[in-house]
Amino acid sequence: MSMMIVRAFHYTRMTDDEVDRLQAGGVVLTSVDFLRERLGRRVEAGDLSQELADQIVSRTALANAEFGVRDGFWLTALPIPPADSRVNLLVQHWGGEGAYWAFETGSEDQILETLRGIGRGRIVEFQVPIKSALMGETGAGTATNMLDVYASRLGILRYPRDLDLNLVSPLPASAVLKVHSQGEREYDRFAVGYPFSFARPQ
Known part of the structure; x- marks a missing residue:
């Protein structure tokens, strides 16, 4: 039996060297440990100070149950324009929710401004x-959402419900199909209208 694969999209903000690392x-x-490792590389690169890095680690949503489950690796089976309110904060702030979320309601403008200045917004296409992956709700809810997404790609349903996926195991480099980067025409037009033009699976 062949393995079942879904196309999925990860919205994030990354530096060029991080994109190279992902693709390789x-x-x-x-x-938390991986966030600390990533922050260490950004401190070495001069993108932020060790003091700010320590503040981010000490308050990360990854270690605070108040923010729900943020670890793993989150994607969506539904392509979304990067300016959409569902994903725009992810592409605006380096490090994802684990880095910026705890500071959104406070007065730490310096941290948020620093995170906005690191890297570029990215939309990464994966074959998963x-x-x-754990897929949104379980059972019938997941199946219904998957059919909604498929119907939308056929033009049958205009506004499908979201279908989030959270990886439960790492993915190899071969799972990365394409990286769309802020500043490129494809990035700005991503998911605007159907049908979509996606990367060809490996």
Whole structure:
């Protein structure tokens, strides 16, 4: 039996060297330790100070149950324009929710401004084995959402419900199909109208 694969999209903000690392090594699941490692590389690159890095780690949503489950690696099966309110904060702030979320309601403008200045917004297309992901709701809810997405791509349904996926295991570099970067025409036009033009699976 062939492995079931879904196309999925990850919205994020990354530096060029992080994109190179992703394309060469695949997906590492998000964790406090991985965030600390990423912050260390940005401190070495001069993108932020060690003091700010320490503040981010000390308050990360990844270690605070108040923010729900933020670890793993989150994607959506529905392509979304990067300016959409569902994803715009992800492409505006480096490090994702694990880095910026705890500071959104406070007065730490310096941290948010610094995160907005690191890297560029990215939309990464993946091919994801079903067995590697937890998919939104379970059972009938997931099946219904998957059919909604498929119907939307056929032009039958205009506004499908979102279908979020959270990886439960890392993905190899071969799972990365394409990286769309802020400043490119494809990025600005991504998911505007149907049908979509996506990368060809490997």
